[in-house]
Amino acid sequence: MASYFKANWDDLIPIPQDDGPEPLTPISYDKEYSEAMSYFRAVALKDERSERALDLTEKIIRHNPAHYTIWHYRQQILFSLEKDLYKELDFITDQVIDNPKNYQLWHHRQVVVEKLNDSSKELPFIKEILSSDSKNYHAWTYRQWIIKTYNLWDKELAFVDKLLDDDVRNNSAWNQRYFIIFFNSNEPSEELLAQEVQYGINKILLAPNNISPWNYVKGIIAKSKEQDISVLEGLCKELEEQSIISYHALGCLVDIYESRAKRGSIEDKNLGIKTCELLAEKHDNIRKKYWEYRKQVLI
Known part of the structure; x- marks a missing residue:
């Protein structure tokens, strides 16, 4: 990378990172990354928005895709130069595939899509990401934003x-x-x-x-x-008849019994107390104190 800077940046004086005279825990940055960041500081000081500055942001992103300052600066350059933002979406897609849980990437994509005001590529893109990890929090959050914003x-x-x-x-x-x-x-x-x-x-x-x-x-x-919650009583009883122990079903029965006990049913009060004891002592012992509390509420 040194030859790259020598050929393209000889008009700038790089600004090295200054951690003070005696840094407590200096970070051992990659040499190429440190050099790129030194030139970035010089570029940012001038607020330069040029092709070479855009290229520099890409080089830094490939070293550190979570650098939110670089992403923000890249946005300013893209918009100032009126670059093809559909090509930028392709670039982001490649980055997200390699870094699917990088928040900065998802935010950058949202900014670009907002600028384009075009969501046509987004649901297929998110579907592809979810096919690899169907519980990716960032993908789901972004999907909700897309659906709500563009009425999809x-x-x-x-x-x-x-x-x-x-x-x-x-x-x-x-x-x-x-x-x-x-x-x-x-x-x-x-x-x-x-x-x-x-x-x-x-x-x-x-x-x-x-x-x-x-x-x-x-x-x-x-x-x-x-x-109301009593609509689930048949389900809970069905599981019980099949000898399926589900502490979710038993907990649901507590809710049902408690709702009836509040309306004066002594029978449901006693059933609720008995079910709380069963959960506390046998089926959901890890939440014993919780079920003891629920029992006290019934009493």
């Missing part, structure tokens, strides 16, 4: 259906399903909420100890005006 709701439920068919334990897909139902501009009907409760119940039967569909169904019920 129509096919998202089918996309999530496919993910949950592949892996019912994909908590990120469950979160996305909730986002689709409640964060678009259309208020969900009670009919849709009832369908979603049944959808969740069907998935629970596939993996009774998977907490995600339990939380999803409870979240749907909490938003419904017509359903």
